[in-house]
Amino acid sequence: GAVVSQHPSRVICKSGTSVKIECRSLDFQATTMFWYRQFPKQSLMLMATSNEGSKATYEQGVEKDKFLINHASLTLSTLTVTSAHPEDSSFYICSARGGTTPAEAFFGQGTRLTVV
Amino acid sequence: DAKTTQPTSMDCAEGRAANLPCNHSTISGNEYVYWYRQIHSQGPQYIIHGLKNNETNEMASLIITEDRKSSTLILPHATLRDTAVYYCIVRGLNQAGTALIFGKGTTLSVSS
Numbered sequence: 001g002a003v004v005s006q007h008p009s010r011v012i013c014k015s016g017t018s019v020k021i022e023c024r025s026l027d028f029q030a031t032t033m034f035w036y037r038q039f040p041k042q043s044l045m046l047m048a049t050s051n052e053g054s055k056a057t058y059e060q061g062v063e064k065d066k067f068l069i070n071h072a073s074l075t076l077s078t079l080t081v082t083s084a085h086p087e088d089s090s091f092y093i094c095s096a097r098g099g100t101t102p103a104e105a106f107f108g109q110g111t112r113l114t115v116v
Numbered sequence: 117d118a119k120t121t122q123p124t125s126m127d128c129a130e131g132r133a134a135n136l137p138c139n140h141s142t143i144s145g146n147e148y149v150y151w152y153r154q155i156h157s158q159g160p161q162y163i164i165h166g167l168k169n170n171e172t173n174e175m176a177s178l179i180i181t182e183d184r185k186s187s188t189l190i191l192p193h194a195t196l197r198d199t200a201v202y203y204c205i206v207r208g209l210n211q212a213g214t215a216l217i218f219g220k221g222t223t224l225s226v227s228s
Contacts, residue, residue, distance in 0.1 A: 004159075006159070032213055034215040036215075036218075043203075043218045043219060043220050043221065044154075044160070044218040046215045046217065049214070049215055091157070093160070095159070095160075095215070095216070097213070104150075104162055104165065105162070105215075106162065107159035107160045107161070108159050109158055109159050110157065110158060110159045112157065
């Protein structure tokens, strides 16, 4: 199957700083990527849909100025958590559609963000 | 997406078959059934999908009832590494550009 690589896998940052998470599709072009957040013992919650060359579409309740998404190429989308606070600590996961039809999606390995 | 219902948790002995059910009584004719799983602290992993016929791959088998209102994911010989949360998702081809929406899934615990 198609490979989606996410980096870093784990990051610890201080309150008030910003953190950038990268999501790359390694062997296919992804016009659309998706960002999810997962809190302990909960399911994945969609944060935003990232389209190459255009602004991301955010789900209700997700602050677009806090979670900056850039999808500058067909193989790379980035999520920047700005002015991070402890409540932003979570597991962030990206996914991209690619490969065979029908609409399969492939996921990165996730990024564990801890804000101290 | 059509709504799906899965048991919260299931247990399975190592080496035995794990049969994970999913109800999707409101599924429409052009919607596929997808299964993903998430091992702890990893991203979800695609397992299998089907429309109406039973499907098998190297990971699992998918049995869809004739009326398509329910399905069963079968892991024929479960191992400890199959311990994970399993998600059953229904979606149509016309949703190809949209995100997968995850429910609570079934937590499968495989023990020796």
